[in-house]
Amino acid sequence: xxxxxxxxxxxxxxxxxxxxxxxxxxxxxxxxxxxxxxxxxxxxxxxxxxxxxxxxxxxxxxxxxxxxxxxxxxxxxxxxxxxxxxxxxxxxxxxxxxxxxxxxxxxxxxxxxxxxxxxxxxxxxxxxxxxxxxxxxxxxxxxxxxxxxxxxxxxxxxxxxxxxxxxxxxxxxxxxxxxxxxxxxxxxxxxxxxxxxxxxxxxxxxxxxxxxxxxxxxxxxxxxxxxxxxxxxxxxxxxxxxxxxxxxxxxxxxxxxxxxxxxxxxxxxxxxxxxxxxxxxxxxxxxxxxxxxxxxxxxxxxxxxxxxxxxxxxxxxxxxxxxxxxxxxxx
Numbered sequence: 001x002x003x004x005x006x007x008x009x010x011x012x013x014x015x016x017x018x019x020x021x022x023x024x025x026x027x028x029x030x031x032x033x034x035x036x037x038x039x040x041x042x043x044x045x046x047x048x049x050x051x052x053x054x055x056x057x058x059x060x061x062x063x064x065x066x067x068x069x070x071x072x073x074x075x076x077x078x079x080x081x082x083x084x085x086x087x088x089x090x091x092x093x094x095x096x097x098x099x100x101x102x103x104x105x106x107x108x109x110x111x112x113x114x115x116x117x118x119x120x121x122x123x124x125x126x127x128x129x130x131x132x133x134x135x136x137x138x139x140x141x142x143x144x145x146x147x148x149x150x151x152x153x154x155x156x157x158x159x160x161x162x163x164x165x166x167x168x169x170x171x172x173x174x175x176x177x178x179x180x181x182x183x184x185x186x187x188x189x190x191x192x193x194x195x196x197x198x199x200x201x202x203x204x205x206x207x208x209x210x211x212x213x214x215x216x217x218x219x220x221x222x223x224x225x226x227x228x229x230x231x232x233x234x235x236x237x238x239x240x241x242x243x244x245x246x247x248x249x250x251x252x253x254x255x256x257x258x259x260x261x262x263x264x265x266x267x268x269x270x271x272x273x274x275x276x277x278x279x280x281x282x283x284x285x286x287x288x289x290x291x292x293x294x295x296x297x298x299x300x301x302x303x304x305x306x307x308x309x310x311x312x313x314x315x316x317x318x319x320x321x322x323x324x325x326x327x328x329x330x331x
Contacts (some may be wrong), residue, residue, distance in 0.1 A: 030060045
């Protein structure tokens with residue numbers, strides 16, 4: 001019996017010594033997402049499954065953060081990967097004063113971009129347009145009686161984008177707040193206010209099919225107010241590239257709507273090993289069909305297009321460069 005116990009112990013020790021190197025070499029990576037229930041949390045769960053099912057990596061999803069917080073988390077190394085928007089990535093990189101107080105996120109790099117596109121839109125009630133005759137936001141803001149404008153609360157990127165729009169037109173969000181014409185509330189409240197005439201104009205940044213704007217356009221007749229070329233150019237400089245929102249995206253949109261868009265970016269810290277980023281990106285691309293089946297909003301993701309440095313927004317991570325060159329998508 002004693003010899004049997006010794007034999008079992010030796011066998012166990014041998015087994016542990018065989019397993020130990022694999023355990024020691026196992027790599028855990030964290031993804032900075034957002035609160036449970038949010039799209040980025042859901043996407044992260046799917047990414048986690050795909051990565052863990054097809055590689056030796058272990059993935060931990062951080063169930064907090066958001067577009068503004070995640071670049072900071074990745075920059076500081078609290079997460080290897082994270083989600084943000086193209087414009088927030090630029091704002092973080094440059095240390096936009098109103099959000100990041102001049103602290104530049106110099107360690108963030110792009111893994112892939114364009115996973116989801118959100119369109120900057122300006123809607124106005126048809127009743128307001130018919131009563132005033134205004135066709136542009138510039139005309140509206142210069143009127144002796146300016147419109148009542150609605151947008152999401154601070155914490156969303158929408159007020160930041162709206163302020164950039166206003167500044168391109170010679171005013172600012174603070175100035176308009178001081179005039180008492182800006183209401184910031186939940187999307188559901190704003191939809192109701194537009195319907196009953198308590199709002200004239202609504203500004204947002206949303207993907208196709210977004211629920212609130214869908215409801216607004218179904219319950220209220222609206223016009224889509226075009227952004228001027230100068231305003232779009234100003235937004236381009238802040239990380240919001242130009243793209244058309246296709247006609248029919250929402251009710252009442254009878255022609256393509258030229259605007260500035262906010263793309264969803266998957267980031268990595270520059271110090272994440274090249275091979276790790278290569279493995280993650282190649283695995284995600286190989287499983288793109290599965291990912292899109294789980295999340296229809298990601299169907300526009302074009303990994304090849306995101307290999308273009310201009311589309312990448314930030315500098316591409318070396319692991320992404322390696323993968324893109326291997327595919328012939330980057331010279």
